Amino acid sequence: MLAAEVDVVHERVWQAVSHYWEPNKIHGHGADHALRVYSMGLRLAAALGADPLVVGAGCYIHDAGMRPDVGREGHIERSLQIASALCEEMPELASVRSLLLTTIRYHEAELAYPAPLPMEAVCVRDSDTLDRLGFTGIRMTLQYGVWIGRELCHPTDPLCCERTPDLNAFTMDYVRYLGSLPQRLITPIARGHSEEKQKQREFYCSEFLSSFREGRMRNHEDALKLVKVHVREESHVA
Numbered sequence: 001m002l003a004a005e006v007d008v009v010h011e012r013v014w015q016a017v018s019h020y021w022e023p024n025k026i027h028g029h030g031a032d033h034a035l036r037v038y039s040m041g042l043r044l045a046a047a048l049g050a051d052p053l054v055v056g057a058g059c060y061i062h063d064a065g066m067r068p069d070v071g072r073e074g075h076i077e078r079s080l081q082i083a084s085a086l087c088e089e090m091p092e093l094a095s096v097r098s099l100l101l102t103t104i105r106y107h108e109a110e111l112a113y114p115a116p117l118p119m120e121a122v123c124v125r126d127s128d129t130l131d132r133l134g135f136t137g138i139r140m141t142l143q144y145g146v147w148i149g150r151e152l153c154h155p156t157d158p159l160c161c162e163r164t165p166d167l168n169a170f171t172m173d174y175v176r177y178l179g180s181l182p183q184r185l186i187t188p189i190a191r192g193h194s195e196e197k198q199k200q201r202e203f204y205c206s207e208f209l210s211s212f213r214e215g216r217m218r219n220h221e222d223a224l225k226l227v228k229v230h231v232r233e234e235s236h237v238a
């Protein structure tokens with residue numbers, strides 16, 4: 001398929017699924033996450049020789065199953081249902097149905113997968129993981145924390161330096177946990193991209209700690225202010 005034809009299919013997929021993403025900005029997984037993962041997914045596909053049609057469609061659908069009322073819970077199953085329904089409507093997707101579903105089923109870095117994972121699934125997975133790192137990942141984690149009503153940070157160990165991260169209790173414990181994700185990246189090219197993201201997380205954490213010690217880090221809103229300026233800068237560059 002020509003690149004222009006692939007673009008047309010992607011555009012139709014996005015038209016069909018963007019309404020699922022929009023309301024999920026309430027917990028940080030809005031359309032901006034889909035678009036960033038799509039953009040990086042296609043870069044990885046080009047570098048690794050994966051089928052861009054499948055990678056782009058997988059990126060656009062992977063978290064479409066999230067919901068503003070239940071969040072992440074059960075989202076992969078719902079994303080698979082959305083993808084299956086789209087394959088019924090679009091012959092271009094029907095011919096790659098099994099591969100497309102595989103990219104969605106194994107998109108999260110924590111999930112075990114049957115080796116070898118097809119390169120298209122590797123691209124979607126590594127791209128999603130990269131977006132969970134750095135400023136973009138911190139912002140998503142903070143917004144999810146607001147939505148789920150989690151405490152911002154432990155009162156005496158805010159950056160979780162002396163404890164095992166308690167992901168359900170403290171948002172900043174989750175930010176600490178994000179630092180363990182780069183080792184789950186599959187491709188060297190994604191690991192290369194993750195180095196800058198790790199620097200962003202370290203920078204954010206040091207700024208967070210300074211503010212915390214000065215008593216200026218009272219809630220998620222304060223923590224979000226600290227990251228939003230950087231995410232805006234990033235999207236200008238993009």
Ligand SMILES: [Fe+2]
Pocket residue numbers: 062063075107108
């Ligand atoms: Fe996901």
Ligand SMILES: [Fe+2]
Pocket residue numbers: 033037062063128
């Ligand atoms: Fe995602």
